[in-house]
Amino acid sequence: MDVKAIKEQFPVLDQQINGNPLVYLDSAATSQKPLTVIQALEDYYKFDNSNVHRGVHTLGTRATDKYEGAREKVKHFINAESTSQVIFTRGTTTAINTVAYSYGRSNLTEGDEIVITHMEHHSNIIPWQQAAKATGATLKYIPLQSDGTISLDDVRATITDRTKIVAMMHVSNVLGTINPIKEVAAIAHQHGAVMLVDGAQGIPHLRVDVKDLDCDFYAFSGHKMCGPTGIGVLYGKKHLLEEMEPVEFGGEMIDFVHLYDSTWKELPWKFEGGTPIIAGAVGLGAAIDFLNEVGLENIEAHEERLAAYAMEKLHTMDGITIFGPEERAGLVTFNLDDVHPHDTATVLDADGIAVRAGHHCAQPLMRWLDVTATARASFYLYNTEEDIDRLVDGLNKTKEYFGDVF
Amino acid sequence: MSFDNLDTLYRQVIMDHYKNPRNRGELEDDSLMIDMNNPTCGDRIQLHLQVTDGKVEDAMFEGEGCSISMSSASMMTQAIKGKPIDDALKMSGAFSQMMLGEDVDSDDLELGDAEALQGVSKFPARIKCATLAWKAMEKGINEEK
Numbered sequence: 001m002d003v004k005a006i007k008e009q010f011p012v013l014d015q016q017i018n019g020n021p022l023v024y025l026d027s028a029a030t031s032q033k034p035l036t037v038i039q040a041l042e043d044y045y046k047f048d049n050s051n052v053h054r055g056v057h058t059l060g061t062r063a064t065d066k067y068e069g070a071r072e073k074v075k076h077f078i079n080a081e082s083t084s085q086v087i088f089t090r091g092t093t094t095a096i097n098t099v100a101y102s103y104g105r106s107n108l109t110e111g112d113e114i115v116i117t118h119m120e121h122h123s124n125i126i127p128w129q130q131a132a133k134a135t136g137a138t139l140k141y142i143p144l145q146s147d148g149t150i151s152l153d154d155v156r157a158t159i160t161d162r163t164k165i166v167a168m169m170h171v172s173n174v175l176g177t178i179n180p181i182k183e184v185a186a187i188a189h190q191h192g193a194v195m196l197v198d199g200a201q202g203i204p205h206l207r208v209d210v211k212d213l214d215c216d217f218y219a220f221s222g223h224k225m226c227g228p229t230g231i232g233v234l235y236g237k238k239h240l241l242e243e244m245e246p247v248e249f250g251g252e253m254i255d256f257v258h259l260y261d262s263t264w265k266e267l268p269w270k271f272e273g274g275t276p277i278i279a280g281a282v283g284l285g286a287a288i289d290f291l292n293e294v295g296l297e298n299i300e301a302h303e304e305r306l307a308a309y310a311m312e313k314l315h316t317m318d319g320i321t322i323f324g325p326e327e328r329a330g331l332v333t334f335n336l337d338d339v340h341p342h343d344t345a346t347v348l349d350a351d352g353i354a355v356r357a358g359h360h361c362a363q364p365l366m367r368w369l370d371v372t373a374t375a376r377a378s379f380y381l382y383n384t385e386e387d388i389d390r391l392v393d394g395l396n397k398t399k400e401y402f403g404d405v406f
Numbered sequence: 407m408s409f410d411n412l413d414t415l416y417r418q419v420i421m422d423h424y425k426n427p428r429n430r431g432e433l434e435d436d437s438l439m440i441d442m443n444n445p446t447c448g449d450r451i452q453l454h455l456q457v458t459d460g461k462v463e464d465a466m467f468e469g470e471g472c473s474i475s476m477s478s479a480s481m482m483t484q485a486i487k488g489k490p491i492d493d494a495l496k497m498s499g500a501f502s503q504m505m506l507g508e509d510v511d512s513d514d515l516e517l518g519d520a521e522a523l524q525g526v527s528k529f530p531a532r533i534k535c536a537t538l539a540w541k542a543m544e545k546g547i548n549e550e551k
Contacts, residue, residue, distance in 0.1 A: 018411065342447060342472035343416075346532060350412050359448040366448065372470045373448040401409055401416075 001298040007382045009034040009290075020352025023387045028173050028201060028331050028378030029356050030223045033287075037226055040286035044279050052278055053252065053269075067278050070285030071268070077288045078218065079209040080235055084267035087234040087241070088281050092200040093123040095219035095234035096167070098271065099196055100127035102244040103217075104165065110136030113163040115193070117142040117150055117179070118368055119172045122361045124198040128167060137164070144368060147325040148175035155184050163193040170202025174360045174369075174376065176307065176328030178206070185214050194240065200224055204380070205303055205329055207296040210235055222280060227287035231280030234271070241267050248273035299381045303330030306379045310388045317392065319399060323369055331378035333360075336395065339402045341375035347398040353391055414525035415532070416473065423477035423519065428484050429466045436464070438550055442542040444534055449475045453483075453542040457550055462486045462494055467539065474523070474532050479539035481520035491547045498540045505533045 007013055010032045015022050024032060044066060050059035052067045071083045080086055089095045104127075108114070114128045118141045132139045142150050142158045159166060166188040171178050185195040194216040202208060203218075204225035210218050217240070222231040236244075246253055246264055253273040255263040264270035291299065307330045314322055319337040336344055345357035356376045359366045366372060377391055433454035443450035449471030456464035465483040469476065482501075486494040497517060500510045504517075507527040526536045 340472035342449075342474070342532070342535065346415065346529065347409070347412060350409055358446065363448070372450070397409070401412065402421075 017352040023353045023390045025377040027380035037286045044282045070281040073285045073288045087268040087271045089232045091221040091232035097127045100131045104131035108135035108137040112137040115166045167196040169198040171329045175324030222284040228283035333376040348394045351394040353394045417522045419522040420477045423480040424473040427480040438546045440542045440546040474535040478536045482539045485518045
């Protein structure tokens with residue numbers, strides 16, 4: 001994998017920030033976009049823009065072909081059986097909310113259980129809190145081990161015959177933990193529960209095969225995998241999606257509309273009310289082509305190397321706390337002693353290095369870690385060992401700077 | 407690489423307030439207690455105000471956050487202690503103006519050490535850190551009024 005050549009395809013990375021070459025270490029928040037994706041968006045608007053599924057004219061056909069072509073690409077990318085299982089949404093949050101609202105409210109009753117973990121992102125907590133409140137179901141948490149992983153014994157102890165839904169992130173956006181989705185899905189199924197995976201941090205970095213995972217729902221966003229913002233996907237098993245009611249009603253999703261009643265289109269369109277996110281889907285399709293060309297296996301191996309290198313380098317530093325397990329996806333969350341992560345991020349920014357500082361939309365996890373905020377450096381296919389050296393150098397400067405002013 | 411620009415943000419007096427916060431703690435029998443947080447970053451402050459006869463008799467704070475938010479809270483409590491509530495509100499307005507990089511007449515302001523936070527205006531991502539304590543004070547006084 002030629003990282004230098006890959007990096008050259010991301011124009012945004014080629015700039016100076018505060019007089020220093022940009023080192024972008026915030027891909028877990030959103031990834032940068034390669035030229036092919038930017039070009040696909042531009043071409044779509046320049047040459048093909050039209051509404052889908054209705055125009056008899058040529059542009060309408062082209063736009064529809066591109067939109068549905070993107071769905072086909074997603075289908076292959078996640079190894080779904082059919083394009084009818086690929087629903088375009090605004091992002092992971094909308095995808096999870098669709099399941100929590102539609103499947104949750106029709107299938108949960110008082111005494112039922114929803115099981116999630118203590119490491120979830122707010123987007124995989126709050127929809128379930130709301131579903132529990134609306135139905136009288138109970139929300140239960142799988143606890144974390146001291147290293148920020150979950151144990152299958154705890155999974156078995158938490159999931160019961162009353163459990164109807166298990167929802168879990170594939171990869172933690174804070175700890176970097178890679179969760180044993182396949183094993184948890186099997187346990188959920190033994191108890192008759194369905195399994196939803198928040199794949200926001202999974203699919204950009206790992207080969208995802210929904211059939212192999214045997215999950216019932218998989219939700220993800222385009223913008224963390226080199227695609228545009230505003231587009232995401234909800235994958236679901238066909239029989240479940242078929243029994244689910246739409247959550248948005250209006251144009252595009254209907255079959256027949258009568259004065260007092262209407263019927264819905266078939267899958268996947270019954271969940272895509274209104275003019276869909278056409279350009280976003282086209283951009284996501286281009287992102288999938290790009291990732292396929294580089295090879296997900298290569299990306300995974302590259303990030304594994306970077307994470308190991310970062311851990312090795314950061315472990316040699318004094319006065320730093322690193323959160324999460326040794327074996328992890330391509331991100332490192334940490335705090336410097338006596339320096340608040342916002343201050344760390346500001347000093348790093350002065351050095352041209354972009355990291356995230358805050359609670360990472362995971363307040364319950366922050367409380368478990370007993371911190372109010374942390375700093376996080378996250379890596380993607382365009383990052384290099386040199387970027388990590390710059391980070392370590394920047395962190396040493398941060399310590400020095402705050403050491404001086406104290 | 408130079409951190410000259412950073413020095414306009416992290417002035418000595420700011421770091422002094424961060425390391426040795428003034429008025430940190432709780433007030434007993436305080437008339438007002440205001441909790442406020444910055445949901446995007448997790449900073450939080452609990453402000454205690456003792457307001458008697460339209461005057462801020464005492465002000466204390468507890469909280470967790472970065473150097474900017476905590477030093478600002480320390481400076482704010484120092485600045486408003488003993489001031490009529492209307493003056494405290496005016497000072498908050500002036501502080502917000504200062505954060506927008508606007509000129510404020512410093513003579514009748516008496517923001518005290520808080521004036522050292524002027525440099526924050528050049529770091530837009532950090533303005534909300536600096537204004538958190540002032541917003542909490544405004545909220546408390548406006549509710550009391």
